[in-house]
Structures are given as structure tokens and as C-alpha cells.
Amino acid sequence: MKLIRVTDRNTGKKFLDVARVIYKNDPVWVCPFDNEIEAIFDPRKNPYHNHGEVERWILSDDNNNLAGRIAAFIDKNLALTYEQPTGGMGFFECINDKEAAFMLFDIAKEWLVMRGMEAMDGPINFGETDKYWGLLVDGFTHPSFEVPYNHKYYKELFESYGFRTYYKMEGFHLDLTQPLSDRFIRIAEWVSKKPGYEFRHFNWKDQDKFTDDFASVFNEAWASFKKNFKPLEAAYIKSVLKKARIIIDEEFIWIAYFEGKPIAIYLMFPDLNQILRHLNGKLNLISMIKFLYLKRRNTMTRAKGLLMGVIPKFQNHGIESVFILKVREVIKRKPHYSEVEFSWVADFNPKMRKIFISVGSVPVKKYITCRYLFDRTKEFKRYPIPEVEVPGVRSA
Numbered sequence: 001m002k003l004i005r006v007t008d009r010n011t012g013k014k015f016l017d018v019a020r021v022i023y024k025n026d027p028v029w030v031c032p033f034d035n036e037i038e039a040i041f042d043p044r045k046n047p048y049h050n051h052g053e054v055e056r057w058i059l060s061d062d063n064n065n066l067a068g069r070i071a072a073f074i075d076k077n078l079a080l081t082y083e084q085p086t087g088g089m090g091f092f093e094c095i096n097d098k099e100a101a102f103m104l105f106d107i108a109k110e111w112l113v114m115r116g117m118e119a120m121d122g123p124i125n126f127g128e129t130d131k132y133w134g135l136l137v138d139g140f141t142h143p144s145f146e147v148p149y150n151h152k153y154y155k156e157l158f159e160s161y162g163f164r165t166y167y168k169m170e171g172f173h174l175d176l177t178q179p180l181s182d183r184f185i186r187i188a189e190w191v192s193k194k195p196g197y198e199f200r201h202f203n204w205k206d207q208d209k210f211t212d213d214f215a216s217v218f219n220e221a222w223a224s225f226k227k228n229f230k231p232l233e234a235a236y237i238k239s240v241l242k243k244a245r246i247i248i249d250e251e252f253i254w255i256a257y258f259e260g261k262p263i264a265i266y267l268m269f270p271d272l273n274q275i276l277r278h279l280n281g282k283l284n285l286i287s288m289i290k291f292l293y294l295k296r297r298n299t300m301t302r303a304k305g306l307l308m309g310v311i312p313k314f315q316n317h318g319i320e321s322v323f324i325l326k327v328r329e330v331i332k333r334k335p336h337y338s339e340v341e342f343s344w345v346a347d348f349n350p351k352m353r354k355i356f357i358s359v360g361s362v363p364v365k366k367y368i369t370c371r372y373l374f375d376r377t378k379e380f381k382r383y384p385i386p387e388v389e390v391p392g393v394r395s396a
Contacts, residue, residue, distance in 0.1 A: 001060065003104075004057060004058050004059075005055065012038065012041075015069050015091075018058060019069075019093050021066045022095065023151075028142060028143070029149055030277040031279070032146070033281055035283055048073075051077045052073055052075045052076055052126065054072070054073035054126050057069065057071075059094070059100055061095075067094065067100050068100050069093050070091065070107065071089065071090055071091045071108075072088070072107075072108035072109075072111045072120070075126070079117065084118035084373060084375075084378065085117050086120065086121055087112040087121075088122060089108040089121070090122055090126065090132060092122065093150075096153045098157060101157040101161065108122075109372070118373070119372060119373045119374060122370055123135055123148065130307070133344070134148050134344060135148065135154060135158060135367060136365065137366050137368055138365065139364050139365030141364070142302075144271045144273055144302065144341045145272040145273045147341075147344070158370050161372070163371065163372045164372070165368045166370055167346050167368070168368055169344035169366070169367040171345075171365030171366075172356045172362060173339055173342075174340040174342070174359065174360055174361040175360075176331050176337055176338050176339055177338055180324075180325070184325075185325065188318065188324070188325035196258050197256065197257070198260075199256050199257075200254065202250050204245075204250070207241065212234045213255050214234070215231075216262050217255065217265045217310075221311050221312070222309065244269060247300070249334075252303060252327065256310075256323070264314060265308070266307075266323040267308075268306060268327065269303065270303055271341065274302060275291055278294060279291065301336050302340070303341070304343070305340050305341065308352075315351075320355050320358075324360075342356055348385050
């Protein structure tokens with residue numbers, strides 16, 4: 001077997017094609033857009049290159065058939081905040097062969113060691129935690145957009161090499177065909193009518209105010225996650241919305257206000273993967289025509305709940321229940337939607353887990369984020385799980 005560093009357009013194409021080879025006969029896997037994956041490794045498109053570096057490799061077997069791939073990277077804003085300086089590895093794909101997998105893990109480790117790292121987390125993204133983050137270990141059903149999916153044997157490859165679980169994550173599903181309980185509706189309606197409260201959904205006409213308010217809530221609600229927290233700028237949120245404009249439903253995005261001050265946010269998109277599964281990762285004229293055709297035929301029957309957050313002062317006030325009620329009211333007018341997937345919630349965020357269960361969703365998928373210490377004599381420590389509920393909530 002031979003490792004090849006990605007250095008040009010040809011090796012970059014092979015890096016993308018590895019996934020098509022590995023999942024060739026898997027009816028569940030959805031191929032992401034090639035240009036979306038490539039953008040992660042493009043310094044002009046991914047701002048993480050401003051404070052980090054990345055390298056990629058592909059693996060071929062003795063007959064020059066593609067057998068695996070991996071990326072290693074360092075986020076310099078985060079790496080030195082750990083007890084051991086820690087880099088990352090991700091976009092791992094591999095045949096069911098320990099020798100092949102270990103070659104890929106080894107090259108990522110060696111690259112990180114050369115740059116002063118003492119541990120690596122994976123599989124993770126060189127970017128935001130709500131994309132391509134974690135290893136799926138249970139619930140191998142349809143993946144939603146930008147949520148990880150992998151073969152079952154990957155867990156054994158990681159564990160055999162010496163990776164250990166740094167934290168666990170869960171994906172939740174909400175069945176929109178099941179009615180809300182009368183008690184839930186009464187509470188949500190009572191909260192929504194309390195003096196001073198107002199709930200507004202997004203509209204493009206007011207996008208400037210909306211993105212400012214959204215960023216304000218996010219940065220206050222998530223500030224308690226000091227190690228993983230990075231403040232969002234309104235301009236970034238606006239760029240995300242603009243990029244997703246073709247699929248955005250204005251009534252799937254909400255902000256709650258109290259006496260004019262933004263206090264809570266809810267963000268949900270139609271699940272693009274239900275269309276992508278028909279396009280094989282390509283974005284050309286034919287695929288765009290097919291995309292528009294499938295969208296018009298209401299192919300997207302599932303939504304992806306990206307995040308829900310409430311600033312600390314207004315937590316435990318039932319605001320989340322109002323968001324769910326509002327979305328349910330919207331869905332009544334769009335009956336082709338049947339479910340929402342919330343992915344993921346980590347075990348260090350018990351408050352978010354409690355909220356999802358309280359609104360009727362159930363855990364159906366399990367993921368892990370792994371860590372490998374280069375010094376095998378060092379004590380392994382899991383990500384700390386709070387003894388009390390933490391302020392701020394996150395799902396990705």
C-alpha cells in the first residue's frame with residue numbers, strides 16, 4: 001500500500017473519489033457536494049486557515065486502487081488550550097483493513113507531532129463543530145446534511161489503534177406526524193402570551209436586524225462553553241443564510257424577544273441530503289435542473305434542526321416549547337414534512353438533551369468524538385461532564 005499527499009487537482013479529485021469507492025454499495029450514504037468538501041481545504045474559502053494549517057493524504061493498494069484517505073489539521077486558537085497540545089484528524093475513509101487504517105492514522109500523527117502536538121481528536125472537522133464531526137457508532141439510518149455517516153467497522157479501526165472516547169453525542173428525531181400533548185400545548189401557549197414576549201420568524205426583508213439579533217443571542221447563550229466557544233459575527237450568519245437561500249424556509253427560523261431584546265433563537269433548514277442523494281456530489285447544469293425539479297416535488301420531507309439557544313437569564317422559562325409549537329403550526333401548512341432531526345447533542349450538555357426529550361424527540365443515533373494521546377503513558381481524561389446543568393445550549 002502507498003500513501004500519497006494531496007498536492008494538486010488530480011490528487012484532490014482522488015481524495016473526493018475515495019468516499020465513492022468506500023460507500024459504492026451502501027444505499028444509505030449520501031455523497032456531499034464535491035465543492036463543499038474542497039472548500040474546507042481552500043484558504044480562500046475557509047477562515048480557519050487564518051489560524052490553522054491542514055494536510056491531506058490518500059491511500060492506494062498494491063494494484064493502485066483507492067483504499068483510504070485522511071486529513072490532519074491544527075486550529076491554533078484551540079490546540080494549546082488543552083492539557084496536551086491537541087490537533088485534529090478527519091475526513092477519514094478506509095477499507096475494512098487495520099493495516100490500511102493504521103497507515104492513515106500514523107501519517108496524521110506524525111504530521112501533528114512534527115508541529116508540536118501531543119494528541120489528536122477525531123474524526124472532526126477543520127471548521128465549525130456542526131459539520132462533519134464525530135464517529136457514528138449506532139443508528140445507521142439516513143444521515144442529514146453535513147452530519148457524519150460511516151461504516152460500522154470504523155469504530156473497531158479507531159479503538160484498535162488506541163483512540164478512546166473523549167465525549168459522546170446523540171442525534172434526536174422528532175416525529176411530526178405525532179400530535180403534541182394537550183399539556184405541552186397549554187404550557188407553550190401560556191408562555192407565548194406572557195406580557196413582553198414576542199416570537200418572530202425570519203424574513204429576507206429584515207435580514208440585517210435578524211442577523212444582528214441572532215448573533216447577540218448566540219454569543220450570550222454559548223459563552224459558557226469556553227473551550228469550544230467562538231463568537232459569531234452577524235456577517236457570517238448572513239453569509240450562511242445567503243448560501244442556503246435556495247432551500248431556506250423563512251418560517252423555520254425564529255427569534256424570541258422580551259421587551260424588544262432578543263433572548264432566544266431557533267434555526268432549522270429543510271434536509272438537503274434528501275436531494276443530494278440523487279446527485280452523486282456533482283454541481284453542474286444537469287444536477288441543478290434535477291435539484292430544482294426535486295425541490296419542487298417536495299422531495300425534502302425532513303428538516304434538520306441546527307440549533308436552539310436561550311440566554312441564561314431566560315432559561316427554564318419554557319421558551320423552547322414555544323419554538324416547537326410555532327414550527328408545528330407551520331408544518332400544518334406544509335404537510336409533506338414528517339420529521340425533524342436534531343444532531344448532535346453532547347453528553348457535556350445535559351440541558352439540551354433534557355429540552356429535546358421534553359419537546360417529544362427521541363435519541364436515535366449515537367456518535368463519539370475520540371482522542372488519541374501520543375504519549376501512551378499519559379493519563380487519559382474525558383471531556384468534563386458538568387454535575388449541574390450548564391447555561392447555554394447547543395446542538396449541531
